[in-house]
Amino acid sequence: MARGRDVRADGRYLSSDHMITRNVVFPCAAAVLALVVGPVGVAGAGEAAGGDRLRGVVERLAGPGGAPGALVRVDGWDGRRVVTGGVADVRTGAPVDPRSRFRIGSLTKPFVATVVLQLAGEGRVELDAPVERYLPGVVRGADNDGREITVRQLLQHTSGLPDVLKHLPPLDIVRDPLRHWEARELVDIALPHPRNFAPGKGWGYSSTNYLLAGMIIDRVARGSYGDEIERRVIVPLGLEDTFVPSDEPDIPGPHPRGYVRPESELVDITRLNPTVGGAAGGMISSASDVDRFLKALLDGRLLKRAQMREMLDGHPTGRASGSAYGLGLEWLPAKGPGCPGGYWGHNGDMLGFSVTAGATRDGRQATAMVNLNPGGGPVLDAAMKDAVPAVLCGG
Numbered sequence: 001m002a003r004g005r006d007v008r009a010d011g012r013y014l015s016s017d018h019m020i021t022r023n024v025v026f027p028c029a030a031a032v033l034a035l036v037v038g039p040v041g042v043a044g045a046g047e048a049a050g051g052d053r054l055r056g057v058v059e060r061l062a063g064p065g066g067a068p069g070a071l072v073r074v075d076g077w078d079g080r081r082v083v084t085g086g087v088a089d090v091r092t093g094a095p096v097d098p099r100s101r102f103r104i105g106s107l108t109k110p111f112v113a114t115v116v117l118q119l120a121g122e123g124r125v126e127l128d129a130p131v132e133r134y135l136p137g138v139v140r141g142a143d144n145d146g147r148e149i150t151v152r153q154l155l156q157h158t159s160g161l162p163d164v165l166k167h168l169p170p171l172d173i174v175r176d177p178l179r180h181w182e183a184r185e186l187v188d189i190a191l192p193h194p195r196n197f198a199p200g201k202g203w204g205y206s207s208t209n210y211l212l213a214g215m216i217i218d219r220v221a222r223g224s225y226g227d228e229i230e231r232r233v234i235v236p237l238g239l240e241d242t243f244v245p246s247d248e249p250d251i252p253g254p255h256p257r258g259y260v261r262p263e264s265e266l267v268d269i270t271r272l273n274p275t276v277g278g279a280a281g282g283m284i285s286s287a288s289d290v291d292r293f294l295k296a297l298l299d300g301r302l303l304k305r306a307q308m309r310e311m312l313d314g315h316p317t318g319r320a321s322g323s324a325y326g327l328g329l330e331w332l333p334a335k336g337p338g339c340p341g342g343y344w345g346h347n348g349d350m351l352g353f354s355v356t357a358g359a360t361r362d363g364r365q366a367t368a369m370v371n372l373n374p375g376g377g378p379v380l381d382a383a384m385k386d387a388v389p390a391v392l393c394g395g
Contacts, residue, residue: 053394054083057368057387062086065379067354067370068266069096069256073287074366074391075295076338082287088256088371090266097254101241101286102369103274104355105348108283109210113155113328114297115217115228117307124220127152127310134216138184141191149199151216154209155327156315160197163206164190164280170374171262173276173351174269178249181275183211203317203325207280214279225279237296241286245274251284258352261375269352281350290357291365297329298344298359312344336393338364343392347384349373354380358388366392 054072061070062085069086084096119125131139131146131154139146144161153159164186173179190208197204217225226244234242241253249271259266274282285293300308314324314331324331326344333342338360345358354373359365368387370380 051081051083054081054391055085057383057390058083058085060383061368061370061380061387065377066383067372067376067380068259070368070370071096071098071100071256071287072366072368072387072391073098073291074364075291076364076366076392090257090259096256096371099241099254099286099288100369101251101253101255101284102355102371103251103258103272103277103281103348103350103353104283104285104290105277105281105350105353105373106207106210107285107290107346107348107355107357108277108279108281110297110328110346111229111233111283111293112210112213112217112225112279113311114302115225115232116151116155116213117303117311117327118232119217119220120310121304121307125151125216127155131212131216134219135212138187138215139191139212141188142194144191144195151213152310152327153199154213154216156203157205157209157325158200158203158315159206159209160195160199160202160204161206161208161212162190162193162196163204164208164211166190167193168276170260170351173272174260174262174267177269177272177351179276180247180273181278183215183275183278186276186278187211187215203315205317205325207277210280211278217279229283233293233302237292237301239285239289239293241284241289242293243284244282245284247273247275249273256371258350259372259375260351261372266372266375272351274350277350281348287357287367287369290355290367291359294345294357294359294365295363298361299363332358332389334389334393336389339389339393343388345388354384356384356388358392360392364392 057072058070068090069088071084073082082098084098088094088096120127128150131149149159167189214225217228221228229244257268258270260269296302311327314326317323317325322333329344330346343358343360348355355369357367366388
């Protein structure tokens with residue numbers, strides 16, 4: 001996509017090659033902790049409590065057993081805050097910049113779903129039409145058949161299609177991080193494997209679904225899904241930190257290094273060809289832009305009422321959380337005064353980064369990011385699971 005290439009060409013940021021870091025000792029998050037509070041003023045009791053809550057979340061994310069660095073941002077009733085902790089670069093010890101950009105992984109999916117639903121609102125895509133109508137002959141293999149799967153089922157993960165990520169080991173990507181991947185190539189890795197269930201007869205998260213959704217956008221719009229996301233979402237909302245970077249391996253602007261831990265060593269995977277994620281997980285953004293996008297989406301600024309109802313019509317996931325998945329957004333039950341019942345959100349995992357974000361219908365949002373994925377372990381996994389409900393709901 002041209003926008004990503006232009007960013008690199010203007011020389012704003014070129015990162016160094018990936019490296020292996022051995023025997024690294026991370027600074028304690030409490031010792032490397034930054035707090036940005038807005039609007040500036042005298043903090044009241046509720047504001048102070050909110051700041052303490054954010055500090056506690058960041059200390060879990062970037063403390064013992066956590067990631068090298070972390071960032072948490074919340075827009076709430078009592079103001080806007082960003083807290084960072086740990087380090088952005090284990091080699092230099094540089095702190096995490098509150099303005100950081102990072103890979104958002106599967107948080108790309110709500111952007112893609114929004115574009116498909118806009119096309120549906122324009123009469124150019126029919127949600128209950130078979131995938132075969134838009135991608136003839138593409139979905140074949142084992143018992144997978146695009147004539148039996150609808151566009152809606154792709155967006156809601158009720159297609160039964162096998163997940164490409166279950167058949168593409170992360171270490172294979174780490175060994176060749178700059179390789180270009182075509183969406184069809186990734187889909188063809190998944191489709192020889194049997195489906196998980198008959199279409200519409202269950203729920204199972206699969207990035208294959210959104211690779212196909214991106215291909216549908218390409219076919220219908222006669223361009224690229226990235227161009228459509230930029231034209232329909234990024235530009236109208238003024239998301240200056242958000243990119244669909246195509247083959248660009250660098251993250252433009254301020255950002256932490258991204259790490260994986262395949263064994264006991266950290267591997268720097270910051271430079272990565274994002275086509276391996278594509279429409280299922282290839283985008284770059286910032287906490288402020290993610291929050292702005294979720295707010296605009298739930299405010300109804302991006303979709304017509306009919307398509308908004310479709311997006312928020314959740315299907316039970318069967319997860320222990322009791323969550324339900326709509327079309328590109330997940331409803332997560334939560335306790336706390338800030339979230340009566342729960343909130344809408346999505347997680348995002350891409351090599352080097354893990355992100356989680358959520359928003360309420362009354363206009364509050366929260367995003368958390370760490371610069372380690374995979375290899376975080378149970379302590380970090382639990383901290384990421386709790387991060388958004390803790391700061392958004394007060395639970």
